[in-house]
Amino acid sequence: MYKKLIFELDRGEVEQNYFSELDVPEEELEDLLPPSALRREPIGLPEVAENEVIRHFIALSTLNYHVDKGIYPLGSCTMKYNPKVNEDTSALPGFAGLHPLQPEESVQGALQLMYELQELLKEIVGMRAITLQPAAGAHGELTGCLMIRKYHKVRGQARNTMLVPDSAHGTNPASVTIAGMKTLEVKSDDRGLVDLDDLKAKLGPDVAGLMLTNPSTLGIFEENILEISELVHEAGGLMYMDGANLNALLGIVRPGDLGFDVLHINLHKTFSVPHGGGGPGSGPVAVSERLKDFLPVPIVSRHEDKYFWDYEIPHSIGKMLTFWGNFAALVRAYTYIRMHGAEGLRRIAETAILNANYLLKRLEGALELPFPTRPMHEFVLSAHSLMKETGVKTLDIAKRLLDFGVHAPTIYFPLVVKEALMIEPTESESKAMLDYFATTLRHIVQEAKEDPQLLKEAPHATPVGRLNELKANKELVVRWHNK
Numbered sequence: 001m002y003k004k005l006i007f008e009l010d011r012g013e014v015e016q017n018y019f020s021e022l023d024v025p026e027e028e029l030e031d032l033l034p035p036s037a038l039r040r041e042p043i044g045l046p047e048v049a050e051n052e053v054i055r056h057f058i059a060l061s062t063l064n065y066h067v068d069k070g071i072y073p074l075g076s077c078t079m080k081y082n083p084k085v086n087e088d089t090s091a092l093p094g095f096a097g098l099h100p101l102q103p104e105e106s107v108q109g110a111l112q113l114m115y116e117l118q119e120l121l122k123e124i125v126g127m128r129a130i131t132l133q134p135a136a137g138a139h140g141e142l143t144g145c146l147m148i149r150k151y152h153k154v155r156g157q158a159r160n161t162m163l164v165p166d167s168a169h170g171t172n173p174a175s176v177t178i179a180g181m182k183t184l185e186v187k188s189d190d191r192g193l194v195d196l197d198d199l200k201a202k203l204g205p206d207v208a209g210l211m212l213t214n215p216s217t218l219g220i221f222e223e224n225i226l227e228i229s230e231l232v233h234e235a236g237g238l239m240y241m242d243g244a245n246l247n248a249l250l251g252i253v254r255p256g257d258l259g260f261d262v263l264h265i266n267l268h269k270t271f272s273v274p275h276g277g278g279g280p281g282s283g284p285v286a287v288s289e290r291l292k293d294f295l296p297v298p299i300v301s302r303h304e305d306k307y308f309w310d311y312e313i314p315h316s317i318g319k320m321l322t323f324w325g326n327f328a329a330l331v332r333a334y335t336y337i338r339m340h341g342a343e344g345l346r347r348i349a350e351t352a353i354l355n356a357n358y359l360l361k362r363l364e365g366a367l368e369l370p371f372p373t374r375p376m377h378e379f380v381l382s383a384h385s386l387m388k389e390t391g392v393k394t395l396d397i398a399k400r401l402l403d404f405g406v407h408a409p410t411i412y413f414p415l416v417v418k419e420a421l422m423i424e425p426t427e428s429e430s431k432a433m434l435d436y437f438a439t440t441l442r443h444i445v446q447e448a449k450e451d452p453q454l455l456k457e458a459p460h461a462t463p464v465g466r467l468n469e470l471k472a473n474k475e476l477v478v479r480w481h482n483k
């Protein structure tokens with residue numbers, strides 16, 4: 001029964017007895033609304049009793065895996081527990097009931113929150129100015145790339161190439177392309193760091209900048225970062241930091257001190273805004289002195305006691321989103337930052353790093369560690385040898401994990417690692433959960449050697465078995481046909 005659509009639970013007429021008898025004259029809809037506003041056919045909503053609706057959706061919510069159900073160690077995504085107090089604050093009527101076109105005087109509280117969040121984020125990352133507008137990390141990348149491009153244009157320079165390391169997230173080259181520039185790949189060395197010789201060879205008069213993730217998608221801190229920043233700046237380029245992994249740096253390192261000119265912050269990763277399923281996220285972009293005159297308009301500024309939308313940005317790239325950003329996401333991130341305070345933020349980073357290193361130690365020998373450097377908040381293992389030995393692929397391991405009530409890590413990313421499993425426990429998992437994850441993964445590696453077929457057909461205990469992922473993409477059905 002719980003595998004049915006709500007439409008299939010339709011019982012035709014369900015008697016409802018909530019409303020008392022009409023005590024006013026009954027009016028025909030036709031007398032009240034113009035014909036264009038009238039529905040010609042019934043809308044076809046299912047008729048089900050209240051308890052059936054509730055049971056249906058509660059059952060659905062438990063069929064699906066989510067971060068409120070168990071560990072979600074997706075590397076690069078920082079799927080941490082989302083404190084429920086965030087939901088209380090973002091649902092406060094004074095916030096949730098706002099209209100984006102309300103006059104400034106009537107939204108001073110919301111503007112104050114945005115202003116304070118701007119200040120907090122600037123302090124955390126050590127940057128000069130910030131926009132809260134972008135709707136996600138990738139949108140922040142586009143914002144940053146457009147600013148870099150305009151910066152060079154205003155200075156009369158034809159720089160159109162962004163350098164991007166081969167370990168980068170796919171959104172990096174995509175954002176560069178959408179911003180109208182070209183990507184040139186920089187190689188990683190055998191420790192997973194930027195290959196300095198390759199970087200030097202590629203720096204030139206057409207280079208607009210370097211886009212770097214730090215710590216990298218391999219979970220490794222870029223130890224030559226100061227030298228890299230200097231090289232890029234000397235060559236006339238700007239430094240973009242993909243801040244998706246900021247969780248590992250909170251209270252320890254400020255990207256501004258590493259020479260970056262612009263970075264995006266994924267509030268839905270580092271600052272506990274729920275994500276997955278497409279958002280809504282939020283990707284504020286912070287900039288150094290060099291780029292502060294290029295930010296999207298408006299930002300929130302303060303004059304004496306009054307907060308206002310500030311459009312006075314001389315070389316602004318314009319607007320990046322309708323209205324002001326995903327406001328409810330901003331309230332959640334603000335809540336998280338204020339609940340933890342400066343000390344708490346540092347402990348978040350330290351605990352995330354400790355958890356990742358503990359987990360890596362517990363997994364030692366089970367799978368390969370292709371870049372054997374001490375990681376930060378995440379690490380990447382490879383099942384390549386296991387595959388050669390047993391025929392079991394990373395995908396099979398990921399599917400089998402589901403049978404044990406564990407979400408799979410990120411797989412097949414970063415591309416520089418064959419049969420990759422990218423694991424990020426975050427700070428919010430207990431030692432007991434980390435132990436369970438490690439024991440489970442070790443058990444599965446053992447199974448691969450003894451009964452590879454069991455893994456190839458996994459999962460066995462989930463509501464649906466192995467899906468044909470290609471078919472779902474090629475034959476997308478998103479509409480319910482009632483007839």
Ligand SMILES: *Cc1c(COP(=O)(O)O)cnc(C)c1O
Pocket residue numbers: 076077136137138139169171172213217242244245266281283
């Ligand atoms: C998640 C992520 C992005 C993209 O961010 P979205 O908020 O999903 O658009 C970019 N780079 C890295 C390294 C990421 O992990």
